[in-house]
Amino acid sequence: MRHSNLIALNGRPLDQDLSRRLNRAVRCANDANCFALSEARDGAAAGALSMFGVIAGTGVGGGLVLNGRLVRGADASAGEWGHMALPYLTAEERAADPACYCGRSGCVEAWCSGPALSRDHERQTGRSLSAPEIAAAAKLGDKACQLSLDRHADRFARALTSVIKIVDPEVIVLGGGLSNLDGFADTLAKRLPHWLSGDDLVARIRTPLHGDSSGVRGAAWLWDDN
Numbered sequence: 001m002r003h004s005n006l007i008a009l010n011g012r013p014l015d016q017d018l019s020r021r022l023n024r025a026v027r028c029a030n031d032a033n034c035f036a037l038s039e040a041r042d043g044a045a046a047g048a049l050s051m052f053g054v055i056a057g058t059g060v061g062g063g064l065v066l067n068g069r070l071v072r073g074a075d076a077s078a079g080e081w082g083h084m085a086l087p088y089l090t091a092e093e094r095a096a097d098p099a100c101y102c103g104r105s106g107c108v109e110a111w112c113s114g115p116a117l118s119r120d121h122e123r124q125t126g127r128s129l130s131a132p133e134i135a136a137a138a139k140l141g142d143k144a145c146q147l148s149l150d151r152h153a154d155r156f157a158r159a160l161t162s163v164i165k166i167v168d169p170e171v172i173v174l175g176g177g178l179s180n181l182d183g184f185a186d187t188l189a190k191r192l193p194h195w196l197s198g199d200d201l202v203a204r205i206r207t208p209l210h211g212d213s214s215g216v217r218g219a220a221w222l223w224d225d226n
């Protein structure tokens, strides 16, 4: 996520600076980590021993919660799957090799964010539409828009295979603006078995119980996470 460079943990510089300035204790984590913690504690993944929370919107980020605790990582970058490379590239994708704001190219975020969906649609059709506009047109029967959504879902599924193969989380909760698009979770869940074996993969993909409020709720849960 674009906020990654603002990640700070207890005792890290940003927390310390904010604590000094505000004269009170401060705890910080990025939006994806807060989202994951909220959905893990009392949301769509409550009771699961392992969960991965996905934020997909203008960027792509993630948060990992194991045994109810947020996994922050040695350098506070655990769960940052948005800047892993998209796997299983087609020849066409290899040629497109979209640039990512992080300075590299071909990142999951460069393929799977909302703006990436728009850019892909424009590459294929010459039409400039936002992600919600593409979803709305597809619902009305626009075949080119539906194909763009299908390509996007397939890429999202491929990207998630890397997470699933390493962590094998019991539950994956999809959050962020893209998760609000009609049929996003269902289309993704149906695409996953093409890249992974596992009979309960579809059941593991869930939408957030707390919707767009989970980020704020998760920030509050940070006070119960150490």
Ligand SMILES: [Zn+2]
Pocket (backbone or CB within 6 Å): 082, 083, 100, 101, 102, 103, 104, 105, 107, 109, 110
């Ligand atoms: Zn990147």
